[in-house]
Amino acid sequence: MNTIVLTGAVMTHPRRIAAAEAIAAKDPKGRVRVVTDPDPSGPPTALRTANPSWSCVGDDSTHHLVFQDDVLIADGFFPYAEKAAAAFPGEAVAFYEGWEGRNSGVVRLAALTGASWARALDEHVPSLALMLPAEAARGYERFAAEHGNGWPYDVVVQRFLKASGIPVRLAVPSTVDHDDVPSLAGNSTHGWRRATFFSDRAEDTFSDDCVSFPVVPYYQYGEAKCAVRHGDRWEHLDTDRYLKRVGMTAQCDAGLVAAADDGLPEPVRRHVWLTAFATGMVVRGLTTRDPDPAVADAVMDALGPGGLCEEYTGAELVGMMPRIRALALAAFAAGGDARRAPAAAQAAVPGPPDGAGIAVTGGDPAFAAQLARLLTDAGRPATHHPRLERNRAPHTVVHLGRPYDDGYGVSEMLADAEKAGVERLVYAGSAEIYRGADQDECAEEAPSAPPRHAEARAWWDEEEECRSWGAATGTPVQVLRFAEIVGPHAPTRGVLATWMLRAWTRRTALVVAGRRHQIVDYRDMADALAAVLAAPARPAVYNVASARFEETEFAELAAGTARRTPYEQAPVTGEPHTPLMSTGLITAETGWRPSAQVRNGARAQAQWLACDTHDDIVGTVGAVGAARLDSDA
Template sequence: MTHPKRREAAERLASSAPPGALRVVMDPDPTGTPSVLRTALAAWSSIEDGATHQLVVQDDMVLSDSFFERARHAVEAMPGAALALFALWDSRNGAAVRFGALAGARWVGAVNEYFPCVSIILPRQVAEGFVAYGRSRLGGWPDDILMYRYLSEQGVPRYVSVPNLAEHQDGGSISGNAFRGPRRSVCFLPSDPAGHEDARLTGLTVVPFFKQGVAQCAVRVTGPGPQRWLHLDCERYLAGAGVPAARLRTAPAEAGGGVRGTWLTAFATGLVERRDGLRCTSGRATTSPDPAVVAEALATVGPGGISHARTEEQIDERRAELARTAREGLEAGQEAAEDLARPRRNRRASPSRPRRVGVMGAATPLGEHIVRGLADRGHAVTVLEPGGPGADGCAAVADLRDLQEEGDGETRLSLHVRTDGDGRPLPYPVTYTLYAGDLYGPGCSRHTLIGRMVWNALRSHPVVLGADPERPLHPLHVDDLTEALGLVLGAPPAAHVLTLADPEPCTAAGLAEAVRRAVRPVPVETDGAATTAPVRAQFRPDARLPGWSPATDLGRGLHSFAQWLAYEGIRLMPD
């Protein structure tokens, strides 16, 4: 699939394939608004009579020597599956490929993210269904996010190749993705031979990845209800997994260029791989990891994590150092998993038991993130539900029900503390009220002013400021709220009414610019008709939490919010 501007590249790619394997499909409206989805639908519509599957490749891809042989064997092994032949080096699916490499897999089950569409195979009926699905959604989400939604809704199995069968060439982006920096494969070996295409790894529950300079983890929620994932800070996840702080302090200090983030991501990968015993079996025998595949998959952790802010040349200068750091981090994580698995016979008892904390209103995406955050910070958390166990025995009860505000009203929570910081019962429960300002981040609604801005930018729509571009906002990220809540639980302060958001506001216009930088550089518009929108009260001059201030950078926080909305919120709050 191509555009007239890149027809020559598409024809070269088609001519490099076996005769008749590839043919060029052109954008049906090349002078219109750039749209990958429009051209993709034309490509999916062009399936030939008698074909059982359709392969669609974008014009800026390089194919491996065994591309068509591996693809054919994979279709025979998984005839009903969607097969992605490429994943980005900073993506969750790329992180899944790394686990596949460590397990000796040839294919790994896709995880909670867009489904990569730059080189993809669909069964005929699935392709035809996507055409109908996509035509009713033109002008909104990108094709890869729509593909993820469609395949998930239809229950189509989804796999990503290990190693990838295609590599991306960065020759400019017609669709406006050049701002993301170099976009390379997580693991591409041009001469990788075909074989063992039935060797698969599935069921991943933790996916560490390094993106936009931040080491992160996607963690699948185990429990009732639809499958869903939490978006966590990698270092916080490791602490909650029982990794001693002293071991994490051995991580290299950040000297620029993503060294620490690379090490933490690789450490978490090694920990999960060894702790969870990830293994891949084929129909005949257990496969063994290929050292060349493992080495290449690890070598892209660091480059992918810094690709948003580095040129190809700058990344090349750091590649060897970051590859070495990733190997060291992986081995350290594997060693940590082995240490955690050993019985500690002579371990001294903890001087104090963790205080049990009850949480009301936790049965929401936001509540799940806060509960997980408190648990990772060492609190023993009990979710309090109507008709369930009571709060007896809880040192404190946090009430999150007021946090479910979907408009532009004040967000707050109540905290009922029953014991003091040393665990001694109080004569009567002390009630704290914590004001969270403009709350945003994973689990938050898209129907607030910040949520609407991020939601629009994700779909390449203009960010709308509302009637007053100078309106003051006081953003507070979910991670900062959880950190503050944990501190109040551990050492209840003297003041009972606390303001958590930063007292220095940003304006709606300033926030819009931050969204453009963190999500997508879309236009900004002022909606003069939005005069009926609720007006937030001015910043509350209540007491501050002693020794604490919000720590999440606004750009990083907006990016984490965008990721959650695109991959999880989109299913919970559809258009």
């Protein structure tokens, strides 16, 4: 075994130097130094102190460990960290995972199945106590200088490790906890923060296995979610949607109805139940052993505070925790029993759609694949096709327009659709076609002539090409004009995405008095398409939106779902803004109405922009580019 040489640092602000020194003193070998903020009077950010904390790695070090200054450390931690360094020399090791993160679900599953280590989701890396190989530690400062751009410290760490190909391993249980003191980096708005599962004594021995899960239920921002792996990507969807996919909705709902009334608010009660029920299902699918009751109590005790720490105070959560724990344990048992039930007692789960049926083409591939799954959820089995092929000929194509980007364009798609004998085309267009119109609210009959604005004209040209192709081939063509799409993998050209990127990178949003906005949640988008596809094909144009906002309301949505940042009034430049659309026609003719929680969709988009690493954002300020961040769409 190679000799391990461990060094470390505690990053701190001069106001908390005594606490940092106390943490450093816990290392019996004196290898941990205190590193203070180089600009303590500057805007509060952990990112600034992280650079010198990582770059102070010793010349002969093999590993470097950085703590933040608000931690509690388990007894025996430093020998434990040395053993981890020796066992996993090329990995990042996170000794803490907070109960408010997506990875809380990973730690919960690992603890309930008896694992000592778990592979992190593709989320911001928990950086309260993080150990890196020395060479990685030496490279962090340069990466952060080139790519930090104001992003949160844990997001920069995630992107650095992703770019470096270094996997992240989570300790189970955590051997570091968060000390509940006010955050100097502006994180107090996230509420009471502790570990999902903490032990105050580090184990003398541990397994070197590292578990990874195909499905991870978690509770965050008051919402029950599941992360579902699709190849090398994760889909984050509402837990009730996941339960519907696997045929467990009836069992889950019946269990909740039968559960004793505990006086919890109904949304809390339902989402806690959903999370714990799905956790029980997943655990029972992985092992037949019952978990240690003490472990189950501990991880379910943390479930409620993790999901609700931004909605309730610590004092309120302390009062709710016993009831939430009891409810979660009952739901966990019910989920395990439902998973263990004979197959005949479970609802039939539809198999994946075959190559025929509905093909989703165009747009961003990840968004198109996501939309196909959502259409399938809505009863319209669909698959994503990067391009149409004769041997997988669908009867219907849903094409996502994107006239401003390279990719599978309309002309190519139409030529392939004609060869494949496609019987119906639905073109997913944009409200941008109305940009520059002089109406306050546009109905589907506008525009009646080619628009003057260049972006509006690009959308018009694609619509016209589809209609002309339909007339020439006798194929029904329908057009849906969507408001700014909000959700994971959604286009990043819109105002909300731009403002979210500004918020994440500590830039003020520039608001223009008098503007109004519409958005469409990505799930409402799928449901609107499904409603149109369920009806007979007929030539029609429909406007589709989920909600409308005044300018400052929209800025609040961006700040509240990304990072709380100020906004300021910008001068009116005369650049045309996209007007509102009337959306009554699609409801009148198909019965579709928006039903998604748009704040949920906005939150999902904000997290995707920050945490779910994707090539068009890593290494830049965002897919829209730094220049676009300095002027609003």
